[in-house]
Amino acid sequence: MEILKHGFMQRAFVVGILLAIIIPCIGVIVVLKRLSMIGDTLSHSSLAGVAAGLILGINPIIGAGAVCIIAALGIEAIRKRIPRFSEMSIAIMMSAGVGLAGVLSGFVKSAANFNSFLFGSIVAISGFELWLVVGVSCAVMLVFTLLYKELFFIALDERAARLAGIPVRAVNFVFTILTAVTVSVAARTVGALIVSSMMVAPVACAMQTGKNYKQTVIGAVCFAVAFTVAGLFIAYYARLKPGGAIVLLGVLCLVFILAAKRVYTSLRRSRLRGADSAARG
Secondary structure, three states: OOHHHOHHHHHHHHHHHHHHHHHHHHHHHHHHOOOOOHHHHHHHHHHHHHHHHHHHOOOHHHHHHHHHHHHHHHHHHHHHHOHHHOHHHHHHHHHHHHHHHHHHHOOOOOHHHHHHHHHOOHHHOOHHHHHHHHHHHHHHHHHHHHOHHHHHHHHHOHHHHHHOOOOHHHHHHHHHHHHHHHHHHHHHHOOOOOHHHHHHHHHHHHHHHOOOHHHHHHHHHHHHHHHHHHHHHHHHHHOOOHHHHHHHHHHHHHHHHHHHHHHHHHHHHHHHHHHHHHHHO
């Protein structure tokens, strides 16, 4: 294939597929914990780290990762302090992150480098960033596999998990760090403004088709990989932004699944009514 002859597209496919595997794993837990907007908050906060990295002359992803970790820990701390209104923690940290990014962006000399993080630049991944994604992906997959049951119990009911003897605080801390690192890396590829959609859309599709937790996780990964591969092909030949193409495919697929389920449910009800009428007759 012509598309795979280019080195930058080969790196894009490797990075895209790796992120498509780990982002839904994080996304399933986030959705079950009713914290779907945490990806949006961390991705916006990562812009402050990007700006700080550009100002200090270090790799922006490193700066984004540091700020995302601080923001994620801040969300978790506020959530524990105000358990009845835990969603406030997301709004507070998003406001702080966006505000700080707005202030620091004024000191960035190259606006083009900063703007590339808004909608992603997966085809411009450097060798260092490629290996960084590989390392983060391996770490996330390893931890997710080791804490598979613990994360499932905590996502469903933290109180019950604590009573069952699961170290909720330690598991939450590890998961928070993984989420922050994953979002900071993904912000570079699919873009800070749409990374949360990449985290939620495949999970939403999988929840409509899967019958249990395991099927939902596997389905979310499969959907994400399909969206990423198809999105890269479409973006290459149609000359579109890869991040936007990937996310739009996810949203369109979700709309199609919901519509198909509605039609199927209507047809099934009609058949049942017809069978019931025939039995009475």
